Each structure stands twice: as structure tokens, then as C-alpha cells.
Amino acid sequence: xxxxxxxxxxxxxxxxxxxxxxxxxxxxxxxxxxxxxxxxxxxxxxxxxxxxxxxxxxxxxxxxxxxxxxxxxxxxxxxxxxxxxxxxxxxxxxxxxxxxxxxxx
Amino acid sequence: xxxxxxxxxxxxxxxxxxxxxxxxxxxxxxxxxxxxxxxxxxxxxxxxxxxxxxxxxxxxxxxxxxxxxxxxxxxxxxxxxxxxxxxxxxxxxxxxxxxxxxxxx
DNA sequence: AGGTTATATAACGGATTTGTTATACAGATA
DNA sequence: TATCTGTATAACAAATCCGTTATATAACCT
Numbered sequence: 387x388x389x390x391x392x393x394x395x396x397x398x399x400x401x402x403x404x405x406x407x408x409x410x411x412x413x414x415x416x417x418x419x420x421x422x423x424x425x426x427x428x429x430x431x432x433x434x435x436x437x438x439x440x441x442x443x444x445x446x447x448x449x450x451x452x453x454x455x456x457x458x459x460x461x462x463x464x465x466x467x468x469x470x471x472x473x474x475x476x477x478x479x480x481x482x483x484x485x486x487x488x489x490x491x
Numbered sequence: 492x493x494x495x496x497x498x499x500x501x502x503x504x505x506x507x508x509x510x511x512x513x514x515x516x517x518x519x520x521x522x523x524x525x526x527x528x529x530x531x532x533x534x535x536x537x538x539x540x541x542x543x544x545x546x547x548x549x550x551x552x553x554x555x556x557x558x559x560x561x562x563x564x565x566x567x568x569x570x571x572x573x574x575x576x577x578x579x580x581x582x583x584x585x586x587x588x589x590x591x592x593x594x595x596x
Numbered sequence: 597a598g599g600t601t602a603t604a605t606a607a608c609g610g611a612t613t614t615g616t617t618a619t620a621c622a623g624a625t626a
Numbered sequence: 627t628a629t630c631t632g633t634a635t636a637a638c639a640a641a642t643c644c645g646t647t648a649t650a651t652a653a654c655c656t
Binding site for chain 2: 601
């Protein structure tokens with residue numbers, strides 16, 4: 387159970403097509419930040435800020451491996467179920483989003 | 492099933508504490524616009540615009556009775572289930588929101 | 597017709613969002 | 627150490643959001 391304020395803050399984070407797509411991709415497993423940079427038609431700093439926003443909302447966890455940072459859904463977030471329920475309502479996203487680097491997965 | 496763009500547009504409408512509260516109240520049944528005006532600490536035009544935004548998103552239906560307009564959730568919206576599932580995650584809202592007028596209900 | 601009440605629209609201002617470019621930092625490698 | 631790659635931050639601009647006040651419209655009531 388959440389307050390109106392808490393839920394509306396999370397919905398604000400979710401209410402963006404770029405972030406929704408990123409989340410949908412992470413639903414399929416951990417994603418390297420660089421794969422998002424390759425995948426979307428926006429700059430690397432823009433990607434970085436989208437990731438930061440979701441991380442600060444507690445929606446993401448990160449794992450550093452060498453110079454690469456891998457992001458995944460935070461299954462322990464109090465909003466995790468809400469997020470995946472929403473993602474399950476989205477048509478499968480184009481998977482033509484492969485990382486061009488050596489980030490190993 | 493929805494597209495990322497369609498879902499993010501609806502989430503943008505939902506991602507506001509005033510609108511979420513209004514929707515939660517309408518989950519309990521039809522509400523007169525005037526009851527929102529009495530209930531929230533914002534101006535009547537602000538209320539009117541929140542209602543318009545939700546109406547335009549297809550989330551609400553309206554019924555005119557004399558000079559009063561009553562709003563309710565649109566159960567035929569393709570997003571209806573998503574909306575109520577989200578509302579069900581919200582703590583019950585303070586019901587001290589009674590219309591001061593003769594709008595009858 | 598004239599006044600009152602309920603709701604909608606117009607015009608505007610400040611805050612927030614979301615992109616950009618430039619730059620800094622962290623880690624790997626020659 | 628110097629440089630390259632991946633990521634984050636700073637500073638800024640355009641667009642959008644959300645409130646305001648003023649005004650218009652619609653329906654009711656003398």
C-alpha cells in the first residue's frame with residue numbers, strides 16, 4: 387500500500403517512453419548502459435540521466451564490471467510489482483538493441 | 492496490449508497527486524466537479540483542467556444534470572484495468588470531501 | 597430579462613522536464 | 627605515464643506542466 391504522493395512520484399518516473407523502453411528491456415535481463423546508448427537516438431548524457439532518475443527512485447540496481455555498468459530491475463523495490471505489471475501491458479519492444487562494445491553481455 | 496508511447500501518455504496523466512486522488516475518489520462512485528472544487532486547495536479552473544486532461548485521455552465519462560457535471564471512471568477505456576489496479580495500491584483517501592452545493596450526491 | 601451558480605477557456609508566470617554540448621571522472625591498456 | 631573507453635555531471639535552451647486571475651458560457655431561478 388502506498389500514499390498518493392509516493393505513487394505519483396514513481397509514475398512520473400515511469401511516464402516517459404525512453405525510460406519505459408529501458409525498463410522493458412531490463413525485464414529481459416541485466417543491461418549494460420552502453421547498450422542503451424547504442425539503442426536510442428539520444429545522447430549518452432541523456433541516457434545517463436534517465437538511468438540516474440530510475441536508480442534514485444529505487445527502481446534499478448547497478449553492478450560495475452570493469453568500466454561497464456550493468457543495470458537491472460530492483461526486485462526488492464516496494465514498487466517492483468507495480469512496475470512489472472505495467473511492463474507486461476507493453477507490446478514486446480524491438481530487440482535490435484545490441485551493444486557494440488566488449489561489455490560482455 | 493499497448494504501445495510504449497500510448498502507455499507513457501496515460502502514465503503522464505496519472506502521475507500527479509491531485510489527479511490520482513480524484514480518480515481514487517471516483518473509484519468510490521460518480522463525483523460532481525463541484526465536490527473536487529470544495530475538496531482541493533487549488534482554484535476551480537485548475538480542477539477543470541485536471542478533469543479535461545483525464546477526459547481527453549479517455550479515462551473519464553461525464554454526465555450533465557442541470558448545471559452540475561458528474562464525472563466517473565470510463566470502464567470501457569482500454570486503460571481502465573491498469574488505472575484501477577494502480578488505484579488499488581493507494582491507501583484509502585481522506586473522504587472528508589463533501590460537496591457543499593445542491594448537486595444531489 | 598437579469599442575476600446567480602457551476603463549469604470552461606484564455607492569458608500568463610514560475611517550476612520542471614528533457615534534450616543538447618562541454619567537461620570531468622574511473623578504469624583499462626599501451 | 628599517457629591515452630582510450632565508458633559513464634557521470636554541469637550548464638544551458640526549448641517545451642511542457644501546473645498554478646494563478648480574469649473572463650466566457652451554460653443552466654437555473656426569480
